[in-house]
Amino acid sequence: MRLAVDRIKCDGHGQCAELLPELIRLDDWGYPIVASGEVPNHLVPLAQRAVNGCPVLALALRRVETQRRATG
Amino acid sequence: MDRNTQDRVRAREAALRLLNRLTTGVGVGALAGVGVLGAVSAYTIPGAATSSQTASTATSSSASSTSSTSGLGSSSTPINSSSSGSGVVVSGGT
Amino acid sequence: MTRLLAGRDLALGAEGLAEHLQRLGPLPAAGPSLTEALVRSGLAGSGGAAYPTGLKWRSVAAESNGTAVVIVNGAEGEPRSLKDRLLMTTRPHLILDGAFLAAKAVRAKQVVLYIGEEHRASQDSMARALAERTGEERRLVRTVSAPARYVAGASSAAVHLVDEGIATPTTAPPSAHERGVAGAPTLVQNVETLAQVALVARNGSPTGTLLVTVAGGVFRPGVLEIQAQTTVAEAVELAGGASEPPHGVLLGGYFGTWVKAANAWELPLDHDALRARGLTLGCGVIGVLPGSRCVVCEVAGIMRYLASESSAQCGPCFFGLRALADACTRIAERGTDPADLQRLQRWSAEVSGRGACHHPDGAVMFLQSALATFPDDFAGHRPHLRRAA
Amino acid sequence: MNDTLLWYTTRGAGAVSLVLLTAVVVLGILSALRVKGAGWPRFLTTGLHRNLALMTLVFLGLHIVTAVVDPFTHLGWLTAVVPFSSYYRTFWLGLGTISFELLLAIVMTSLARGFIGHAAWRMVHWLTYASWPVAVIHGIGTGTDTLSAWLLVLTVACVAAVVAAIGFRVTAGSRDPLEEPRTTFQAAVQRREPR
Numbered sequence: 001m002r003l004a005v006d007r008i009k010c011d012g013h014g015q016c017a018e019l020l021p022e023l024i025r026l027d028d029w030g031y032p033i034v035a036s037g038e039v040p041n042h043l044v045p046l047a048q049r050a051v052n053g054c055p056v057l058a059l060a061l062r063r064v065e066t067q068r069r070a071t072g
Numbered sequence: 073m074d075r076n077t078q079d080r081v082r083a084r085e086a087a088l089r090l091l092n093r094l095t096t097g098v099g100v101g102a103l104a105g106v107g108v109l110g111a112v113s114a115y116t117i118p119g120a121a122t123s124s125q126t127a128s129t130a131t132s133s134s135a136s137s138t139s140s141t142s143g144l145g146s147s148s149t150p151i152n153s154s155s156s157g158s159g160v161v162v163s164g165g166t
Numbered sequence: 167m168t169r170l171l172a173g174r175d176l177a178l179g180a181e182g183l184a185e186h187l188q189r190l191g192p193l194p195a196a197g198p199s200l201t202e203a204l205v206r207s208g209l210a211g212s213g214g215a216a217y218p219t220g221l222k223w224r225s226v227a228a229e230s231n232g233t234a235v236v237i238v239n240g241a242e243g244e245p246r247s248l249k250d251r252l253l254m255t256t257r258p259h260l261i262l263d264g265a266f267l268a269a270k271a272v273r274a275k276q277v278v279l280y281i282g283e284e285h286r287a288s289q290d291s292m293a294r295a296l297a298e299r300t301g302e303e304r305r306l307v308r309t310v311s312a313p314a315r316y317v318a319g320a321s322s323a324a325v326h327l328v329d330e331g332i333a334t335p336t337t338a339p340p341s342a343h344e345r346g347v348a349g350a351p352t353l354v355q356n357v358e359t360l361a362q363v364a365l366v367a368r369n370g371s372p373t374g375t376l377l378v379t380v381a382g383g384v385f386r387p388g389v390l391e392i393q394a395q396t397t398v399a400e401a402v403e404l405a406g407g408a409s410e411p412p413h414g415v416l417l418g419g420y421f422g423t424w425v426k427a428a429n430a431w432e433l434p435l436d437h438d439a440l441r442a443r444g445l446t447l448g449c450g451v452i453g454v455l456p457g458s459r460c461v462v463c464e465v466a467g468i469m470r471y472l473a474s475e476s477s478a479q480c481g482p483c484f485f486g487l488r489a490l491a492d493a494c495t496r497i498a499e500r501g502t503d504p505a506d507l508q509r510l511q512r513w514s515a516e517v518s519g520r521g522a523c524h525h526p527d528g529a530v531m532f533l534q535s536a537l538a539t540f541p542d543d544f545a546g547h548r549p550h551l552r553r554a555a
Numbered sequence: 556m557n558d559t560l561l562w563y564t565t566r567g568a569g570a571v572s573l574v575l576l577t578a579v580v581v582l583g584i585l586s587a588l589r590v591k592g593a594g595w596p597r598f599l600t601t602g603l604h605r606n607l608a609l610m611t612l613v614f615l616g617l618h619i620v621t622a623v624v625d626p627f628t629h630l631g632w633l634t635a636v637v638p639f640s641s642y643y644r645t646f647w648l649g650l651g652t653i654s655f656e657l658l659l660a661i662v663m664t665s666l667a668r669g670f671i672g673h674a675a676w677r678m679v680h681w682l683t684y685a686s687w688p689v690a691v692i693h694g695i696g697t698g699t700d701t702l703s704a705w706l707l708v709l710t711v712a713c714v715a716a717v718v719a720a721i722g723f724r725v726t727a728g729s730r731d732p733l734e735e736p737r738t739t740f741q742a743a744v745q746r747r748e749p750r
Binding site for chain 2: 017018019020021022025
């Protein structure tokens with residue numbers, strides 16, 4: 001499972017970084033920098049919570065590597 | 073995991089606990105509220121001579137949380153934009 | 167070996183259909199065989215990404231069941247590139263041949279001419295050429311003006327404009343060839359690529375030449391058709407030679423890469439050869455920076471432009487490019503502060519790859535290449551007290 | 556006394572539902588304002604907003620059930636489903652039904668947000684600004700002993716809280732830092748082309 005951000009929908013709420021600091025931090029302008037690669041199993045529930053909690057549904061948890069490149 | 077991330081993980085865990093405590097607290101308060109307000113309205117049946125001033129607004133903790141709208145607007149400081157449109161491009165005698 | 171610009175003298179304007187057919191013969195049949203021929207020929211796109219044309223056609227054809235759309239991309243939003251305009255105003259029928267061949271090969275039901283709204287001559291030339299084509303061909307075609315903004319030429323922006331009238335890039339996946347105009351698989355192809363296709367269909371192989379625009383400190387800047395592997399020095403010579411000893415060369419326009427002048431001359435102008443050296447040819451702009459110009463100030467100016475061209479849909483791009491441009495401007499106007507150099511590195515790493523389109527990636531590649539190629543200029547830059555404009 | 560127990564429970568649950576719904580509305584507005592403090596991350600506001608929204612439904616359910624089964628008023632289930640179908644205080648009770656059904660739509664679309672997408676969810680969520688005021692008026696109009704001070708004070712407090720929150724929201728303007736530059740750029744590249 002990988003985290004992917006829809007950069008156009010994302011408007012810098014920052015809740016995903018609050019919920020999942022292990023994998024997401026915010027840049028200087030409040031937008032998420034998502035660690036690339038597979039989400040460790042023990043963090044999948046939290047990642048799912050961050051996905052459901054995103055106020056604009058910009059975060060997704062995808063099974064296969066479908067985004068163009070691992071967004072850093 | 074660096075210290076900063078550890079701090080943020082601890083903050084998350086604390087906030088999740090707080091969320092659960094607040095939710096259960098409000099739930100219990102609400103249940104109590106049904107009882108209290110039910111009883112209060114029993115004493116203030118119309119026709120009962122005394123319209124006893126038993127107004128109590130502190131029915132449940134949630135009521136108090138609603139009025140504490142602390143003005144903590146997140147400060148998105150405006151970036152001083154110096155973007156002056158098309159810049160000098162690879163110049164030369166065109 | 168024929169050339170794209172073979173035929174009548176370019177100064178005489180557009181070649182009409184009769185002359186075009188008399189010179190090159192009728193439009194050959196098209197179908198899967200042409201797609202395979204393109205794959206075998208290794209023809210790469212000339213829009214800037216240099217994606218193999220045959221593979222692109224295959225993926226659109228695979229998804230299309232007679233509903234696909236072909237977008238002929240003549241937006242040419244790269245400020246210093248002139249090649250697409252030259253091609254549209256002198257050899258429009260080569261482009262239309264390529265477009266109709268593509269439409270047949272991917273079973274498209276519509277062809278959209280997407281031409282920069284400020285390229286008036288190109289719009290007129292393509293309209294006149296279209297008028298000469300058959301009724302069946304004309305019915306396929308619709309002309310749409312591309313706003314004169316840098317991102318308007320991106321394939322997802324072209325699709326978005328044709329669909330909803332707004333030329334802003336959209337999030338991929340899905341990309342255009344999967345789900346483009348009205349949800350149909352869409353082939354977005356640069357005009358030069360389609361001109362090459364028209365010749366591959368007739369000769370079995372591309373011309374082996376490419377159009378480049380030599381700009382900046384040369385005596386005769388403009389578009390040249392050169393053999394692949396021609397060196398930068400030869401191209402600059404063909405453009406009248408450098409007007410003064412150059413400081414460096416920018417290959418590929420604003421999403422391009424810098425090379426110190428000394429190292430540039432022997433470089434072969436070929437996508438694969440340059441990519442192997444960590445460089446890019448992009449849309450074929452060869453920008454010669456005269457020695458009297460300060461590279462830091464040039465880079466700062468271009469970064470300000472690229473920042474202002476962000477479509478402000480993605481935070482990292484909009485804020486990131488402005489922060490990078492502001493830092494470059496501080497270095498240019500006040501002299502180098504090491505903290506700014508560190509910020510340029512940190513922000514570059516944070517911005518690249520975090521946009522819905524490639525605008526931030528191209529801008530960061532451009533900046534990083536300048537920082538790597540001219541470290542001393544950036545490290546020790548002093549504000550210019552008085553310098554020639 | 557026990558047959559009036561239901562009636563008192565209805566009133567108690569109604570009042571509590573009003574307070575809870577008010578809290579949910581205020582928390583929703585605070586979420587949009589993206590408020591954040593030490594020890595209070597933004598997901599806490601939205602998390603509480605969601606939890607209390609579901610809790611509101613529970614107490615609203617209690618309020619409706621106790622009202623409907625109350626032999627004293629024998630309203631019948633139809634009252635809770637079809638607005639203005641009760642014989643008793645038809646108008647005021649009808650408002651309650653409307654407010655309840657709006658709230659159901661809001662909560663259902665929130666639970667299905669992943670399927671219907673953000674835009675559709677957001678449109679339905681605007682119904683909150685109908686559901687809550689209608690609930691307040693229902694509370695005032697139906698309360699048989701409306702003059703009882705405690706309900707009036709409670710209502711005023713709830714209205715004050717929401718008005719204050721709306722005040723903050725309106726004055727704060729859009730919290731999306733790209734709202735203005737994005738709109739400006741789109742206007743620049745907008746070309747109304749016929750499809």
